[in-house]
Amino acid sequence: MPGDATETSTDAAARPHARWGAAGAVFLIALAAVFMAGGLELGLGVLFRPGTGAFPFFTGAILAALAAVTVVQDLADPGLAERPDWVSFAAIAAALAVFAVSADRLGLVPAAFLTTVVASVPDRSLSFPGKAALGAVVAAGAWVLFIQLLGLPFRALAFDLFGGA
């Protein structure tokens, strides 16, 4: 069913080696170090009365140790990780960013429209007018459901390009 296929060029992308998981574990060690340092700064207190920094410090220490084991395990892992879909990943991330930028400046309806259009970029079977039409339907639906029916305090339209609400 070719007309129904979303962008599949990423299907050809190679599966990364599971070894790359070690990079994530190294990031966790760095994060743990931040929490440990912050914990020390906040104060560890004493056993009788643990300080504000005690819990983050000790959880940070445990995480650092576990992440170090994970680095070793992942580096020795002969397998492959899940095949990434970078196109969808980028489109969805961009869609969220577009909503974040436009919700206050343009209002809910344009934000929903733009978010839909950007999110549907991976789908090459849908032409730009098709994407725009889908965006219009979703934006109209969002307006009816959230503003008209649920009465949520959103601005449907707001053209405040240089600031926020």
Place this chain on the structure above:
Amino acid sequence: MELISAFAGGLATVMQPQTLLYCFIGCFLGTFIGVLPGIGSMAAIAMILPLSFHLEPTTALVMIAGVYYGAEYGGSIASILMNIPGTPSSSITCIDGYPMAREGRAGLALFVTSIASFGGGMIGMVVMAALSPALARMALSFGPAEYFSVILLGLVAASAVSNGGAVKGVAMVTLGLMLGTVGVDLTTGDLRFTMGVPELRDGVNLVIVAMGLFGVGELIASIRANAGGRATSVDYRSNTWPTRDEWRRTWGPIWRGGAIGSFFGALPGTGQTVASAVGYAVEKKLSPNRGMFGKGAIEGVTVPESANNAATQTAFIPTLTLGVPGSASMALVIGALMIHGITPGPRILTDHPDLFWGLVASFLVGNVILLILNVPLIGMWVKLLQIPYRFMYPTIIVLICIGVYSLNNNVFDIWLTLVFGIAGYLMRLFRFEPAPLLIGFVLGPMMEEQLRRAMLLSRGDPMVFLDRPISAALIAATLGILVFGLLAGLRARRRLRLAALPADE
């Protein structure tokens, strides 16, 4: 007698028009999400959380529960018709469901799974009603040491058996505990790790973490999973009603699946998928038709569906009576209750009986609603499967954005969701499971509070966790699970390495 009158009170609560309406909404949305392959009940609950904040607590809980078990019903539809599990636990249903569909018995398979789901749900409900008061009474004697130990057990159980291995699972729980410390320290009033951002004073919102890790992360992964077209031409209208022999072969598996599911659902860290898998394995051993398993055995679709639905109901037992969630979905339930100012634990039965028994009674009402939605209205869900996913996922991302934005009308929350979404997808790629992170995040503040209290009451003696028998037993169980998880992980790695050897040589 006392149980029956309490249940009747719960039924009266859930039959109120507003509660009934939201029970229906929850069941409908749960089935909707369950039907969509790749998006689980976690994402659905995360999406519905902002709406639940505007509701009265019982109504909110009934709706969230409806989403949770509705997704299990819906999950079997795509499994049977397309061989794509809508939820992880319905993957077991594929084994016999899809062969049944290919033999022209899709209608029968869908009908039987609905009946089995209903049966399993009812068994789970009875178990929950019978066991919860006893467990809550026992937990009333818990002090801070026992609470700390039971939380520790819940965290380790939920992480040690995670797909990425015990070490990664426990690391994710620890990361969750750490993230839970962001914001104001409730004991001292000091700010922790807010980086001067005023929006982080109250910590990171649970909805943002859940929406990012599960909503956004799962959505990205589901785009390719659904890219190959979703239309199904399987005939599901004919051969729906079971013959007398098929009815006879269904009852036993419903009971057995319900019993197995009820047991595993109540255990932290196992959940519906384990319940379905164990139920299937047991039935395969017991059934006189074991040769048919994998080729379209009616028992093969009955038992996993009964088991996973029973497990969804009994998962609420430790969640509500001990305040310890066995899964990430249950962690969200705890989070939702705490936002409403209700702390789950043994006192919930005495302090909020309407909430507890309303939930139990809603299982009956919700399962009846789901039976109606899944038997006479099955065509509606099949039509949903025929809608191209390219129209659905952009709509879902807009709903996620609006849901997060509605929390505080602040776009900072959207940016934070983006960060967690990116993290969720990368974690998925490299087998860092996000579910333990969420459980740690929810339980972290409670764990820290109980630890501080235990230390204060014992005058700084850490042996308090081993001196008290219940606490010592819980710690021993925690260590046992941890060792089991580590050994299982090592064995799996050795198998992988051995499998990779010939390719290297």
